[in-house]
Amino acid sequence: MKFIDPHIHCVSRTTDDYLYMARAGVVAVSEPAFWAGYDRSSAASFGDYFRHLLEVEPLRAAKYGIDHYAWLCINAKEAENVELAREVIKLIPPLLDHPRVLGVGEIGLNKNTINEITIFEEQVEIAARFDQMILIHTPHLHDKHKGTSIITSILKNDQRIKPERVLIDHCEEHTIRIARDNGFWAGLTVYPVTKVTPQRAVDILEQFGPDMICVNSASDWGESGPTNLTDTYLEFRKRGHSEQEAVNVFFNNPCRFFGQSPKWKLKPVG
Amino acid sequence: MPDARTILDQQFLEMRWRCLSLAADFDRIERASGGADVIASDRRLADLRVAMRRIAELGGNAGRAEFVQSTFSDKTPAPTR
Numbered sequence: 001m002k003f004i005d006p007h008i009h010c011v012s013r014t015t016d017d018y019l020y021m022a023r024a025g026v027v028a029v030s031e032p033a034f035w036a037g038y039d040r041s042s043a044a045s046f047g048d049y050f051r052h053l054l055e056v057e058p059l060r061a062a063k064y065g066i067d068h069y070a071w072l073c074i075n076a077k078e079a080e081n082v083e084l085a086r087e088v089i090k091l092i093p094p095l096l097d098h099p100r101v102l103g104v105g106e107i108g109l110n111k112n113t114i115n116e117i118t119i120f121e122e123q124v125e126i127a128a129r130f131d132q133m134i135l136i137h138t139p140h141l142h143d144k145h146k147g148t149s150i151i152t153s154i155l156k157n158d159q160r161i162k163p164e165r166v167l168i169d170h171c172e173e174h175t176i177r178i179a180r181d182n183g184f185w186a187g188l189t190v191y192p193v194t195k196v197t198p199q200r201a202v203d204i205l206e207q208f209g210p211d212m213i214c215v216n217s218a219s220d221w222g223e224s225g226p227t228n229l230t231d232t233y234l235e236f237r238k239r240g241h242s243e244q245e246a247v248n249v250f251f252n253n254p255c256r257f258f259g260q261s262p263k264w265k266l267k268p269v270g
Numbered sequence: 271m272p273d274a275r276t277i278l279d280q281q282f283l284e285m286r287w288r289c290l291s292l293a294a295d296f297d298r299i300e301r302a303s304g305g306a307d308v309i310a311s312d313r314r315l316a317d318l319r320v321a322m323r324r325i326a327e328l329g330g331n332a333g334r335a336e337f338v339q340s341t342f343s344d345k346t347p348a349p350t351r
Contacts, residue, residue, distance in 0.1 A: 112344075112348065112349065113349065114349050114351055117349070141342065142342050142343055142344045143344055144339075144343065145339070145340070145343040145344070146343065146344045146345070146346070146348065149348070150348045153348075172339060173335040173336040173339050174336050174339035174340055174343065175339075200335065203335070206271070239271060239272065240271055240272065
């Protein structure tokens with residue numbers, strides 16, 4: 001069984017995690033730009049971070065036979081500093097043609113503030129102007145439903161944005177309809193405490209069907225890890241779903257979404 | 271897909287364990303200084319009680335997880351400029 005982890009923050013993970021992923025069958029990953037756990041002090045810090053995403057992590061991953069891609073943005077949490085955010089946004093367009101960049105992401109909202117919405121809209125503008133795919137971060141916990149509604153409303157109001165080129169990530173039971181009913185891809189993030197468990201992820205796949213859903217671990221510097229993706233596969237198989245159905249969810253679906261970029265090499269199988 | 275009895279047989283010990291964990295969480299809060307007041311007045315615990323009542327309802331209630339998510343969601347309007 002080959003896997004793709006469509007959302008993982010490799011910069012925060014150890015080499016042991018790459019080794020685990022390789023042993024488990026992960027052959028490709030996509031890494032959106034995110035909050036480092038602290039607010040950065042200058043746009044230059046983001047410039048270095050983008051270089052890390054585009055030059056360092058692909059080499060680390062390649063040592064384990066894993067194809068590494070990235071998404072660029074300023075995350076919602078640091079978007080609260082509008083002046084800094086605008087300096088960072090200027091860094092993005094010259095990098096969009098890089099062979100490892102799949103699009104703009106993970107943009108979205110954190111606490112659903114006016115400043116976050118302003119910077120979100122400015123990054124949607126970049127994606128639209130440069131014809132880029134978008135990876136969306138939705139807020140956590142009690143902010144999620146409201147934030148997901150605001151985000152999808154902004155995207156739907158921009159006629160240049162094609163919903164099938166947007167993945168709304170961190171969907172849960174109360175938000176997946178918002179993504180799916182509006183024609184977007186939905187991401188299920190299997191992550192302890194704040195997101196879904198392997199069991200709930202498979203419940204959602206069974207209730208809503210597997211079309212246009214990508215399952216990911218969003219492993220980062222918090223208590224998380226790439227085993228959450230493979231544990232979800234095990235739960236899926238334990239419930240009697242076939243190997244080919246698993247391939248469809250854990251390999252083919254990410255290939256279908258990412259494959260809208262000519263830079264993505266893997267093709268759906270079976 | 272296994273039938274309901276099989277799923278329950280597979281899951282019951284874990285469900286029991288999760289229920290006990292939550293009960294012990296409430297007890298730990300109540301034992302601590304100011305516990306009785308917090309148990310009686312904290313909004314988050316009130317939301318938990320609403321959620322638990324719904325979970326315990328019988329019949330025709332598939333959608334418990336979505337209801338619990340809604341209980342813990344911010345329902346205020348979006349901000350305006």
